[in-house]
Amino acid sequence: MDKDIITLTVHGKDFLGKVQGRKGQTVLEVLRDNHIHVPTLCYHPKMPPYGGCRLCIVEIENMRGLPPSCTTPAVDGMVVHTHTDRVFQVRKSVLELLLAYGDHNCLLCEQTGNCELQDLVYEHGIEKIRFKSDYKSKPLDDSNSMIVRDPNKCVLCGRCVRACLEVQVNGVIDVALRGSDSCISTFNGMSLKDSNCVFCGECVSVCPTGALTFKQARFKGRPWELKKVQTTCTYCGVGCQMELNIKDNEIVKVTSSHEIRGPNVGNLCIKGRFGYDWVKHPDRLKTPLIREEGIFREASWEEALSLIAQRFENIRVKSGPDSIAFFTSARCTNEENYIMSKFARAVIGTNNIDHCARL
Amino acid sequence: MTNSIEELEKADVILVAGSNTTGMHPVIASTIKRAVRSGKTKVVVVDPRKIELVNHAELWLRPKPGTDVAWLNGLMHVIINEDLHAKGYIAERTEGFEDLKQAVSTYSPERVEEISGIPKADLIEAARLYAKAPAASIIYAMGITQHINGTDGVKSVANLAMLCGNVGIEGGGVNPLRGQNNVQGACDMGGLPNVFSGYQPVTSKEVREKMGRAWGVESLPEKPGLTIVEIVDGAVKGDIKAMYIMGENPVVSDPDSHHVRRGLNSLDFLVVQDIFLNRTARLADVVLPACCFAEKDGTFTNTERRVQLVRKAVEPPGDARPDWEILCDLARHMGYPMSYPNASAIFDEIASLTPSYAGMDYARLADGGLQWPCPSKDHPGTKYLHKDGFARGKGLFHGIEWISPAEGTDEKYPFLLTTGRVLYQYHTGTMSRRSVALNERYPECLVEINEEDAERLGIKSGDKIRVSSRRGRIEATASVGDSVDLGTIFIPFHFAEVPVNELTIAALDPIAKIPEFKVCAVRVEMVGEE
Numbered sequence: 001m002d003k004d005i006i007t008l009t010v011h012g013k014d015f016l017g018k019v020q021g022r023k024g025q026t027v028l029e030v031l032r033d034n035h036i037h038v039p040t041l042c043y044h045p046k047m048p049p050y051g052g053c054r055l056c057i058v059e060i061e062n063m064r065g066l067p068p069s070c071t072t073p074a075v076d077g078m079v080v081h082t083h084t085d086r087v088f089q090v091r092k093s094v095l096e097l098l099l100a101y102g103d104h105n106c107l108l109c110e111q112t113g114n115c116e117l118q119d120l121v122y123e124h125g126i127e128k129i130r131f132k133s134d135y136k137s138k139p140l141d142d143s144n145s146m147i148v149r150d151p152n153k154c155v156l157c158g159r160c161v162r163a164c165l166e167v168q169v170n171g172v173i174d175v176a177l178r179g180s181d182s183c184i185s186t187f188n189g190m191s192l193k194d195s196n197c198v199f200c201g202e203c204v205s206v207c208p209t210g211a212l213t214f215k216q217a218r219f220k221g222r223p224w225e226l227k228k229v230q231t232t233c234t235y236c237g238v239g240c241q242m243e244l245n246i247k248d249n250e251i252v253k254v255t256s257s258h259e260i261r262g263p264n265v266g267n268l269c270i271k272g273r274f275g276y277d278w279v280k281h282p283d284r285l286k287t288p289l290i291r292e293e294g295i296f297r298e299a300s301w302e303e304a305l306s307l308i309a310q311r312f313e314n315i316r317v318k319s320g321p322d323s324i325a326f327f328t329s330a331r332c333t334n335e336e337n338y339i340m341s342k343f344a345r346a347v348i349g350t351n352n353i354d355h356c357a358r359l
Numbered sequence: 360m361t362n363s364i365e366e367l368e369k370a371d372v373i374l375v376a377g378s379n380t381t382g383m384h385p386v387i388a389s390t391i392k393r394a395v396r397s398g399k400t401k402v403v404v405v406d407p408r409k410i411e412l413v414n415h416a417e418l419w420l421r422p423k424p425g426t427d428v429a430w431l432n433g434l435m436h437v438i439i440n441e442d443l444h445a446k447g448y449i450a451e452r453t454e455g456f457e458d459l460k461q462a463v464s465t466y467s468p469e470r471v472e473e474i475s476g477i478p479k480a481d482l483i484e485a486a487r488l489y490a491k492a493p494a495a496s497i498i499y500a501m502g503i504t505q506h507i508n509g510t511d512g513v514k515s516v517a518n519l520a521m522l523c524g525n526v527g528i529e530g531g532g533v534n535p536l537r538g539q540n541n542v543q544g545a546c547d548m549g550g551l552p553n554v555f556s557g558y559q560p561v562t563s564k565e566v567r568e569k570m571g572r573a574w575g576v577e578s579l580p581e582k583p584g585l586t587i588v589e590i591v592d593g594a595v596k597g598d599i600k601a602m603y604i605m606g607e608n609p610v611v612s613d614p615d616s617h618h619v620r621r622g623l624n625s626l627d628f629l630v631v632q633d634i635f636l637n638r639t640a641r642l643a644d645v646v647l648p649a650c651c652f653a654e655k656d657g658t659f660t661n662t663e664r665r666v667q668l669v670r671k672a673v674e675p676p677g678d679a680r681p682d683w684e685i686l687c688d689l690a691r692h693m694g695y696p697m698s699y700p701n702a703s704a705i706f707d708e709i710a711s712l713t714p715s716y717a718g719m720d721y722a723r724l725a726d727g728g729l730q731w732p733c734p735s736k737d738h739p740g741t742k743y744l745h746k747d748g749f750a751r752g753k754g755l756f757h758g759i760e761w762i763s764p765a766e767g768t769d770e771k772y773p774f775l776l777t778t779g780r781v782l783y784q785y786h787t788g789t790m791s792r793r794s795v796a797l798n799e800r801y802p803e804c805l806v807e808i809n810e811e812d813a814e815r816l817g818i819k820s821g822d823k824i825r826v827s828s829r830r831g832r833i834e835a836t837a838s839v840g841d842s843v844d845l846g847t848i849f850i851p852f853h854f855a856e857v858p859v860n861e862l863t864i865a866a867l868d869p870i871a872k873i874p875e876f877k878v879c880a881v882r883v884e885m886v887g888e889e
Contacts, residue, residue, distance in 0.1 A: 146796045169392030169415070198782065199800065200385065216796070229672035232659045234652035235785055237537030238364070238386045239661025239728075244653055244672040251653060251673060261727030263364045263661060269385035271785060271797065276653075278793035279673070283635055285648035286677025296646065301678065301688070304645050308603075309692035311628045311644075315601045321580065325590040325599050328550035329606030329682075330542035333657025333669055335705040336682040337541070337548035338556060339697075340605055343686050346574040347695045351561050351584030352599070355550045356612055357542050358504075358587065358873035 006076035012036045013083040021074050028056055028069035031082065038082050039091060039120055042157035043070045044206050046258050046266065047166050053157050054094050055120065058082050066090060092124045100131040101180060103152035109210040114223035116208035117155060138183070143191035146199050146215055146274045151183050154211035160184060160203035167267060172197045184211075201273040205255060205266070214253045216274065221247035230260060233272040234331070240264035240272050251276050312348065321349035328355045360663045362496060362532030362743040363730065368394045369530035372492035374403045374485075376516070377427065377502015377877075381411040382782040384500075384536045384662075388412060391498075401492075403485050405430065406502060407777065408807075408849060409842050418485055421844060424777050425764035425878040426475035427503055430482065431515035432463040432761065433471030435522055437486035439463065444490065445524030452748070453521050455756035462758025474761065476844075490523050494530030501538065501779070505876040507765045509868040514757045521754045527745040537662040539786065540652075544660035547716070547731070548709070552584030557713035573712055575696075586872040587613065588865060594622035601628040605682055606649065610638040611787035611855050614874040615830055615865040632682060637789045638855050648679040651790075655681040656702040658724065660731070664741070666719055667728035764878040765866035768846070772828060772880035774812075775847045776862060779876075784853035792853065804857035805838040807849040808883065813839040816883060823886040826850065828879055831861030834886055848883060852876075 004023045008030055010016070014037075021030030026049060031038050042053035051071035058069045061079040066087060069080070081087065098104075098117065106112045141149035158175060161184060165171045172195055176185035186195035204212040228243040241262030245253045254273050258266035288304035289296040299307075315323055326348075328340040337355075344353040367373060367390045381388040392415050394400035401417040404410065413419045422430050438444050439460055449456050468479035489495050497520055503512040517526070517533050525531035537543050549556040559566040567579045585593055587609065593599035595618065602623070613619045623629055623642045631643035634651045654675040660666045680688075683705060690697035699705050703721040710716045718733040718740075729740035745754075768775060783801035785791040792798060806824060818824055820839045825832055826848065835850065835857045843849050850859045864879045 144796075145799050166396070167393070168389045169396055198381075198385070199796070200389075227672075229670050230668075231652070231670045231672060232540070232661075232667045234540050234659075234790075236384050237539060237542060237662035238384050239540070239659060239663075239665055239667050240386055241667065246672050249673050262667070263663060263665060264386045265365075267386050267389055270783060270800070271791065274796040275785070275791055275794040277795055278790045279651055279653050280676075281635075281793045283793065284651075284676045284679070285634060285636060285640075285646065286679060287648060288678070289636075289643075289646040291644045299645075301680075304647060305685075305689050305692045308630055308645055308689060312601060312603075313693060315627060319600050322582075322584070323598065323600040325585065325593070325602050327587065327590075327602065327604040327607045327609065328545055328548075330539035330545045330550075331606040332541065332545070332682050333652075333655070333702065334541065334544040334548050334660060334666070334709065335657045335702045336605070336686070337545045337550045338705060338709050339683045339686045340603075341549040341556065342574060342697070343690055345555075345561075345570070345579050346576045347690050347693055347697075349580055351552050351580050351582065352590060353550060353584060354552050354587045354590065355542075355545045356539075356587065356607055356609070357546055357551075358871060 006074060008074060008077075009079040010034075010036055011079070011081040025074050026070055027058065027060070027072045027074045027078070027080060030074045031069065031080070036082065038069055039123065040070065041116060041120065041155065041208055042159060044159050044162070046206070047159065047162040050158055050162065053155070055091055057087055057090060059084050059087055088124070092126060095121055095124055095126060096129045096131055098155045099126070099129045100133040101135055102154065103135070103137060104209075109153065110213045110218050111210035112222070115210060141191050142215075143193040144199070144215075146270075147192060147201065147204055148213050148215045148218070149184075149192065150211050150213070153209045154184060155209055156182055156184070157208060159206040159208065160212060163202040163206045168200050168202045170196070170198060170200070173203065199270040199274060200268060201270070202267060216277065217245070217253035220250070220252040221245075226252060228255070233268070235271045235275070238263055240268055242268060242272055244276075251279055316348060322352060324348050324350055325352035328353055330355050330357060360532065360534040360536070361526060361745060362530070362534055363663045364390060366530045366532070366743065367391055367496060368397070368400070370394065370400055370492075370494050370496040371530070372401050372403065372488055372495040373498060374405065374489055374495065375412055375498045376405040377504075378498050378500035378536055379406070379408065379410045379779065380498065380536065383538060383780055385782065387536060391415070401488060403488055405485075407844055407847060417488065418481060420477045420481050420485055422475040422477050423844075424775050424847060425506055426761065427506070427512045428508060428515050428759055428761040429466060429471055429474040430477055431512070431519055432466035432759070433468055433475070433477070433482050434486045434489065435459065435463040435519055436466045436471075437468060437483050438490045438522060441487070443487065444522045448524035449522070452527070453754040453756060455758075458758035459518055459522070459756035462760065489519070494528055495523060495525050496530060496532050496534055497525070498534050498536060500536045502877060504535075504871070504873055506873075506878065507866050507868050507875045508762050509873045510870040511759045515759055518756055518759070521756065526754065527743070527747070529743060532743060535662070538780070541659040543662060543664065544658070544666070547660055547713075552586055555712075556709060557715045570712065573708070588867055588872055588874065591619050591622040594625050597625065600626060602626055603630045603632070604639060605632045608637045608639045608787040608789060610642070611858060611860065612852070614860055614863045614876065616858050616860045617831060618865060632685060634679070635789050635793075637787065647685055648677065649685065650675040650679050650681045654679070658706060664730045665728045666716070666724055666731065668721065668724050765875055766864055766878065766880045768880045772882050773846070774881050774883050776826065776828065776879050776881040777847060777849050777877045778852050778859050778863060779849065780853065781851045784851065786853065788853040788855065804835045804851060804854035806835045807838050807840065807843045809843050809845050809847065810839050810841060811845055813837065816885070818883075818885060825884050825886050826862060826881050828862040828864075828881045830864065833857050833859060833861055848881065
């Protein structure tokens with residue numbers, strides 16, 4: 001037997017029995033690996049556990065209080081209760097407190113349908129908030145064209161802070177102030193635009209609520225209307241795997257996930273994340289163009305290709321195949337580069353083909 | 360890259376030379392920064408510019424532009440002198456060590472300091488850090504290669520890695536970062552004048568016969584063709600009469616733009632196939648509208664040799680078509696039957712003719728891609744190269760002498776100009792400059808100049824300045840700071856209206872034919888002065 005294997009007994013919502021994990025895992029990790037549901041909010045698999053939101057609390061026999069499962073090391077022989085009435089009531093109170101200290105109106109929120117807070121509130125059957133608060137609305141940071149920060153929808157889970165520091169290692173934001181004044185802030189409370197943020201969008205991608213949203217995507221489509229197409233980024237040579245979120249033949253936003261296998265493990269940069277609007281730019285070429293007396297006129301494919309075929313053939317016959325040259329492209333696909341190489345060599349008969357690998 | 364991106368988190372030391380990683384490959388930079396943060400990895404940056412990774416580095420060496428072979432030889436001089444080289448590895452897996460030893464023997468830290476400006480003590484410390492690491496990775500980019508001795512720079516990098524037994528191990532390697540999404544693939548596919556796909560030489564009769572059979576032609580040309588810069592020269596001379604340019608913008612990207620324009624204007628016939636009417640397309644006789652990455656299926660091969668799927672997500676605008684369909688259609692117009700039902704079928708043909716891609720198909724690539732070489736359907740792909748030996752058998756050391764850049768400074772042109780990219784823009788800007796978000800961050804071309812130089816010349820950030828070289832002149836806005844060293848300026852090449860390649864020199868590395876974009880001599884003055 002592998003001595004690293006540990007066994008826990010779990011009394012879950014829809015589960016009763018023994019599960020196995022490995023030494024060094026937390027209770028939450030063992031439960032998740034065994035597909036046993038425990039609600040979480042501040043936890044994110046890309047980052048170290050934080051133990052801040054108190055939603056993943058459980059009862060563990062022979063342990064005092066309600067330990068957060070995300071920071072409690074799993075020990076062989078543990079008996080874990082994930083959904084006792086006591087646990088459920090505390091989670092419910094935590095959620096109501098979060099709702100009281102913010103402005104969570106789902107009708108006015110971009111994230112409706114893709115909000116972990118909304119899902120948790122529903123899961124816990126909350127219809128009204130028992131706490132009265134004197135919550136005063138805080139100003140938005142709408143200073144740039146990429147990210148909108150709405151502190152009124154923030155639950156201070158700290159995911160954005162850890163994403164910025166632990167995943168992207170930029171450390172642009174942190175939790176500032178104390179108590180009910182607590183908020184996520186850049187250095188000296190600057191707007192993102194004026195801070196040293198490089199707009200990778202990692203913080204938005206991990207935000208569980210509508211506190212951080214992609215501005216270009218706002219009001220362009222609800223989460224359930226978007227079709228996600230996984231593809232490879234077209235900018236640098238890292239080859240990040242990304243999802244183009246499509247509605248009505250338009251890219252609404254670009255997302256990624258650590259669950260997609262790829263060299264970027266779900267991370268992106270500003271270009272991959274936000275630099276896609278050129279796809280729909282009115283300047284895109286839409287039809288073949290032929291120059292006549294110095295100016296371009298629109299042409300059909302048949303006309304343009306016949307002209308090229310005829311001119312290439314004439315030049316090849318008159319001056320030889322090596323009087324024709326091809327620039328293939330580091331921007332195009334493998335298939336297209338292969339086809340151009342085949343075209344140059346098999347159709348025209350020249351090895352004059354190169355591209356900007358050296359530039 | 361000989362090794363994989365994920366292995367960077369397993370390296371004990373990462374030497375980053377001539378790569379502004381946070382700007383050009385931000386996602387790899389984050390991987391490096393996480394490795395540093397974990398406490399396992401130390402980073403040594405060697406770069407004339409104070410790049411952001413310097414803030415995460417154990418040590419930063421700041422060489423004068425164009426002195427890479429000298430400081431690399433200096434590192435090896437120290438390593439051999441202090442007996443830190445991997446003697447067992449060298450004996451077992453390499454040859455030519457005596458040549459190397461001889462060549463680097465004259466590159467004492469004192470002499471290297473004189474050539475490169477790197478303080479002797481820093482060079483020694485860097486050498487010890489690199490040599491003592493169980494697994495050390497070298498990351499480099501165009502900072503090493505875009506020189507008249509770019510090939511020498513790359514060979515020197517390889518020398519250093521082999522000297523310390525860092526090739527063929529996990530977390531080590533010689534790792535060039537490729538700047539464009541599919542520059543690796545364009546090379547792999549035979550988009551080069553001397554090879555078919557998979558680097559099969561056109562000079563090999565056997566290879567030509569194999570390709571000829573598959574392509575249904577009796578013979579294929581055996582003479583290697585011309586490289587980009589030679590093609591342009593050929594056009595100027597009149598030897599090249601017609602060109603077909605697909606998805607490239609040489610008027611902005613290539614050295615000495617004036618010369619490029621003259622070449623393209625001299626052609627009898629120019630076809631440009633692109634997604635925008637860029638500066639090159641404006642010179643064409645026929646322009647063909649192509650699909651962008653989001654409008655077609657295909658594959659890209661990334662910098663770690665990983666072949667990954669590109670999937671169609673939206674319909675193209677107007678009559679635009681995928682590049683491969685256009686070329687197939689043109690082939691048919693020229694009497695050559697070429698047709699495929701889809702991109703996947705083309706890939707199957709590639710796999711059948713390219714040994715390093717032989718085991719790949721779209722179904723296998725769907726989840727996470729595969730790294731070449733992948734010679735058979737049951738092969739898992741290759742995480743790092745040269746594990747059990749080098750392609751040629753033994754790794755060959757090259758003893759290399761440093762040579763100075765093609766153009767040095769003088770009284771008339773007292774500054775060194777180095778060109779490159781910035782995080783917020785991309786290559787010639789055809790795409791990125793049409794993105795609202797990216798332009799909000801970096802809307803205009805900025806000339807980075809050292810604060811002391813600026814003060815001497817009376818230049819402040821935001822001033823319009825003129826930069827001239829022996830070949831041309833441009834005007835742009837100054838950005839004063841400490842990112843560049845005294846006597847050096849940096850200008851990105853993304854901005855067609857500030858065509859920095861009017862200034863650069865078309866001096867080429869004799870083997871790779873790469874232009875020396877990283878060094879030329881210029882003069883800087885306020886606009887209004889003469």
